[in-house]
Amino acid sequence: MFDYSPKGADKNKLFYWDMEGDFTPEVTGEYAFQESCLGTALVFIDGELLIDDKTNQVLSLASIGASSQAQTKTVHMEAGKTYKIRVEYGSGKTFTLTTNDLVSSNGGGFLTIGYNLQRTENDLINEAIEAAKSVEKVVLCIGTSYDYESEGFDRKSMDLPGNQDRLVSEVLKANKNTIIINQSGTPVTLPFIDTTPAFIQAWFNGMESGNAITDILYGTVNPSGKLPLTFPRKIQDNPAYLTFKSNNGHVIYGEDVFTGWNWLMKTWLPL
Template sequence: MIRKHDSLIHQILAREIPQYVIDERIRNILNFIKFGIESGIPANGKEDEDNNTAETSAFIRQLADDAIVLLKNENSILPLKPEENICLIGPGAVERRTTGGGSASLNSYYHTSVADALKKKLGHDVPFAMGSLIAKNLHDLGEVVTNPKGKGFDVKVYKESFDVPEEKRTLLENYSIDVSNLLLFDYDPKGCENSTYYMQLEGDLTPDKTGEYSFREQCLGTAQLFIDGKLVIDDKTKQGLSSGIFASPISSPQIVNVKLNAGQKYHIKVEFGSGMTFTARKDSAALVTDSASILNFGYIFHKTDEEYIEEAVELAKKSDKVILCVGTSLDYESEGFDRSEMKLPGNQEELVSAVLKVNKNVIIVNQSGTPVSLPWIDNVPAFMQAWFNGMEAGNAIADVLYGDVNPSGKLPLSYPKRVEDNPAFLTFKSNNGQCVYGEDVFAGWKFYEKRKIAPLFPFGFGLSYTDFTIDNIATKLDGENLEATVDVTNTGKVTGKEVVQLYVVPPKTTTAVDRPLKELKGFAKVELKAGEKKTVKIEVPYKYAASYFDVDANQWHAEKGEYGVLVGDSSSSEKFLESTFTLEKDELWSGL
């Protein structure tokens, strides 16, 4: 990830990067520029919200509805009924869970929380307890402060430092932002020198309750936080050194507790110097770019973990059913780094265990991009995997909880029982700079099948509020395609969608290479009313269905022989429909 001119020149001169690779990359950049010009979008055009329409929201909500996977629903505890006495517990109920971190994130037009969605659906607030904190940077101050221009912080970027009187500083940029966690790896305001600039963020905070609040700050650069003009965090005159993402350095966390009164307006100001001012800076090779800067600061009403859990337990005692929202966040799942463990962050595992002791009717809603450990899953009657589902995430969760939408999502991965079961467990990390991809073709669910390790929830699995049967398989080779048809019937009482999945088994005569026991090659999603039956056809090019990559030939190899065809509702269907097709000769081919 080193994006530096001198490093690249060194690699070219050392012949680590051939000239043709540089040419290919430049050609891709030029093609991208050509695409941008032909799009008709003006260069440096002003952002707008022309696509923030009711139609856009409805489409994104449908995508989120369809993506939710119901993994457990004992005794049909779901869907809920509006008249039931419920409560809402967990950080995921109120915090933003739209995307993962790094390049997996972007600013959405808005976001919906589970708490707000349930209030809108039921017409009243649902009793809520936080139960646990997981945000590394606490709550984002940008979401709650205001400035004379509106919501968020008023930001002024200067060429000169804050030691220079404001009237003598050169203003480079002025805008508003609604976040206080800033990853500024390529931010280089026009007019600054040597990637050095000074950013002032100002906004007014009005707490809704009196008490002690924790403020936290970290930066790659220098920063000072003021409340009503009083310096409360000084991450400038003396900095400790910690590690950030992409192997970049960052200052040690600064945490301070401040007493605030409900309804009183407090002026928040942060004075930040870019990464070039970092006093605890390591050598520049540790940075992703010379212009790299990071500023993270947030706040939270101060309570101990025990107090948060105790509050949640007391609320659960008073409720018939508990919706417990757990999960990760962009602090833990990002494009730029891997998770270090499967355990839920913070004290969420302890929170669930404590709530289960006083109320057995717990519905777990997990918002994460990848599996998490579930040590209490046998004692939980309902479990929903809700992912990071975009700006309509909260509404989609409420839709499925109350049966306005029948869940139809299927797992795109396996949910292991423990982290040690993962196929990459032994070779996950670098050994003195060497990385081994030991899974080979047995990545994910194909590893579990080969090793006969039962996952907690298998690839392709997902429940519905209705039932389906799949019957009458027929397969044939039709020109370039393998074609399979089955009859799907909704045998339940409500409309629902089923995902029919087609797996191909390699010939028993295969000896040249080790192949998975079966591979997913096609699927189709069908919606059926109660009692309705439809014939579903799945087509896939036979080359894709049969081939493996032949390293010796450096081509794809469709091997002759008899292939098995399995059609079901997951990779571990209780009753697969079986068929076969035969290739009469070997075929080598390149390209996709």
């Protein structure tokens, strides 16, 4: 709400609002609620304070500007029971922490809140296996997110986050008619690529990504795009693998004149 200033707010965009609603879970279990904001926020469930992001805020980075560090609290919920959820929010001007970020100091701030039913990776993979067995064809989406690759930092690994390699392997065993759709901004290790009948590299294409992928899957559009970079099978195939990090601030190009695609052509397609 950086450019939001409701009627009645003062010139500094100081305002408060409450949001409330009902939540009825379909599954009994432990639910983790998470909140972060630029401003201040209190989260209540059935009138009891669950998250206090007002009195003891901790500074964190956000995709735009600064924010409070995300707080997570877990609560047990019963399937079919309705819970009252209320959020009390104060605009960005109520932020209790000091930041030099210009975006953070201008506008109405922001609030993000969500929940997640706590399940183990084994639970999720087993659900995927059973689902794959019950259908004729499978479309399996994998990939990364801005938590793993973004501007301003290097990835710690080229591997897919979490246990996605095992997920893909188990789904392929359960149903050989599986299309893998990978959404990432850079190459990832694909140990399953040789046994995958169809693979789509979908990148990060924003709000219309789902429609674009659907057009390709149903043949409305021919997937004729060219890769703007090379996808190595593993990180050891990269020309800069042995000399990736700097030496006291000095970058060493150990591949010499065979930088980038030149090295790949020399090693993969020797003349």
